[in-house]
Amino acid sequence: MATAGQLIVDTLAAHRIDRVFCVPGESYLGLLDPLFGRADVDTVVCRHEAGAGFMALADARMTGRPGVAMVSRGPGASNASIAVHTAQQDGVPFILFIGQVAARDVRRDSFQEIDYGHMFGKIAKWTVEVTDPNRMPETMLRAIQVATTGVPGPVVIAIPEDVLTAECDGATVMPQARPTAVPDASSIVLLRELLTSAKRPLVLAGSGIDSAEARAMLLTFLEAWNVPSVVSFRRQDLLPNKHPLYAGDLGLSNPATQMDVLRDCDLLLNIGARFSDITTQGYTYPQLVRPEMKLAHIHADPAAIGTHSDIAIACHPTLAIAAVGKPDRSLPDRSDWIGRLSKERTKISSVRTFDVSDGVPFEDVVDVVGQHLPGDAIVTVDAGTFGAPIYRVIPFKPPQRLLAPISGAMGFGVPAAVAAGLRQPDRTVVCFVGDGGFLMTGSELAVALERKLPLKVIVSENNIYGSIRIHQERGYPGRIVGTSFVNPDLELIGKAYGCAVTRISTRAEVNRIPDLLRAPGPQFIVVDTSIQAIISRPGNVREAIE
Incomplete structure (x- = not known):
């Protein structure tokens, strides 16, 4: 007889969900163990639960199947909550598994315990806590159906650690008929x-x-x-x-x-x-x-x-x-x-000319990338003002893909690029990210290093939260507080993750980018991005993408 954890993994495989993203935790070792030695389900070990969730969402966008993340109780679930919200806003099928405290300790305010029905009730399509292992088959059936039908979205399943290891009745849940409706x-x-x-x-x-x-x-x-x-x-x-x-x-x-x-x-x-x-x-x-x-x-x-x-x-x-x-x-x-x-x-869509003296207008970079983007490229974009010209200037054409957070969540870009590279290793993956977003989840490049993914990461560095600075300048001119920060050496970080590193400091150097896009292996391009180009134009409120 299978354990509840074994049934979950077997059901995921039966539904062609062949990859899960996780940050390990002792509260769900009973779900990790059934993944041991499996060739049909790839376990991707991430560095932060937000990164794991974002990877799962990008993978779902690529496959049309639910993205799956597995996290531990309390802090792990809290870190992953941004992915639940993003899945709801973006309409992406997503299943988040949370290892809960032991069943005997539920609702005792135990160590790291959270009532997930209350926590996720307003942003998940369905939240369930499974305390009876024999209800795991029906839970999995409903979870997959809810996540993928209507407007797709997030399902949260919390399972006490001792329930995961308990034997359960019922067989692997096989794919069910999808509800269909014909037009009148x-x-x-x-x-x-x-x-x-x-x-x-x-x-x-x-x-x-x-x-x-x-x-x-x-x-x-x-x-x-x-x-x-x-x-x-x-x-x-x-x-x-x-x-x-x-x-x-x-x-x-x-x-x-x-x-x-x-x-x-x-x-x-x-x-x-x-x-x-x-x-x-x-x-x-x-x-x-x-x-x-x-x-x-x-x-x-x-x-x-x-x-x-x-x-x-x-x-x-x-x-x-x-x-x-x-x-x-x-x-x-x-x-x-x-x-x-x-x-x-x-x-x-016309490319604009900026008269600036403090770096490279990021629109120049976007324009060059757009002109030399391979026909099957995948572009991932983090949230921020740097991304505004990407949506205006790059002439996307299927089968090219654009993976960007509809919710405006910072930290999406790098994890999404990693997930895209895992899913489509033969396609060029270009990630656009600001320095603020990169420092949130850039550590997921460790997965790219482990899996030898030739990602092309372009970091816009200007040491500000640009979108917020624009609003601040408009609402509180001259009163700059909280929107500037100091970066570590981003070039050293890129090298630490096994990338060839290039810094673009002048407009003339932008012409190096086409060769970098074609170069083998991972490329990490840091652009000294002009702040003047962001805040100097009166129409730029449209570009405050948060």
């Missing part, structure tokens, strides 16, 4: 009619476009119906950014001139996006409660269809796209509409 025929007929008659239609594409197949279907749909598209916050990898029908993203405070054009659309078709505060520009686009245009919303989770829609279709976006098919009669001339959107997109 009458809604498809109406949507086809609106798409055919609209003079200024616009698609908003979001995270529901969750696979290579879905991205290809989306592009085919846009081309067939001659409809331009914007993407939701930090989803630039859904469409080729140089395509005539790509109209940009809805991010942090889009320019007023662009929003004026977007508001002029007569049909907004939301395919797989949630109407979050950033994507809706502070819940103003479309306006509540009655949108200013015809609105159709397609989403796998009916709970995500929240504003007043003329058409509401609760199914996976690919099923609706397939049902809509191609137009059967001529469409209105939309060239002027597409041109207006393209003009605004060009304004935003």
Whole structure:
């Protein structure tokens, strides 16, 4: 008879979850032991629970399967909570296993004990504490279903250490049928009619476009119906950014001139996006409660269809796209509409010139990387002002991937790059990270050193928390406190992790970057980034990405 820990590992393997990320703890040795000697589940030992959680989220983004992290009780779970929040904000399937105190000590305020139902109740899709080993099969079944259906998200499972080692009834939980819903025929007929008659239609594409197949279907749909598209916050990898029908993203405070054009659309078709505060520009686009245009919303989770829609279709976006098919009669001339959107997109994506004397404008670095990025590259981005030009300037094109935290969590970039390198070792992985974010989770490069991953890490060094400095300068001009810091020698740190290290201190040296991207082995590039370029322009509040 298997132990509860053995059943968990066997169930993960049965669901093709072939990698787990952990920081070991004595409270879940009964879950670690079943991983011994397994060829079908790779155990990645991380240096901090936040890093383990971020790696699991990036891996889930790459595979479409739940990312799994395993941590100890109390401090371990607290450190991992940032990943739970990020999974909830980003809509990523994630399962966090926590080794709990022994069953006899639960709710006695024992050493390192936490009531995880209270701790995670508002940010996890489901939180459970398993005190009966015979309930482990049903727990695993529900956990995987909850994490992956509707809007994907985090599940937290706390298991007392003695329950993990107890024998349990029941066999390995095998994959279950996924719930499916087909689009309503009458809604498809109406949507086809609106798409055919609209003079200024616009698609908003979001995270529901969750696979290579879905991205290809989306592009085919846009081309067939001659409809331009914007993407939701930090989803630039859904469409080729140089395509005539790509109209940009809805991010942090889009320019007023662009929003004026977007508001002029007569049909907004939301395919797989949630109407979050950033994507809706502070819940103003479309306006509540009655949108200013015809609105159709397609989403796998009916709970995500929240504003007043003329058409509401609760199914996976690919099923609706397939049902809509191609137009059967001529469409209105939309060239002027597409041109207006393209003009605004060009304004935003143009590389700017900065007259600065304190280092390299990081936009110059981003521009060069974008011009020389391999066609199958994976780009991971930490949170911070340095990342703003990445979303504007780099012309992403599938199968390139962009892995960035929708939640704006600092510390995501390096762990995500490590996870991407593990999952796709033959693809170039480029990590953009600020010095603040790097010092939070940069130690996860130890995993890259262990696994010999040829990551290309680009660190923007300016010794400030740039996003916060921008707001501070605007709200409290001249009163700088708490937004500056001193760094250790980042070049020595890069060398310690086995990387070839390069420092970029002048604009002329930026031209070295293409060769560094092509160089074998791990590369660690430190850029002396200009502060003047960040805070000198009046429009830069849009770039305060937190």
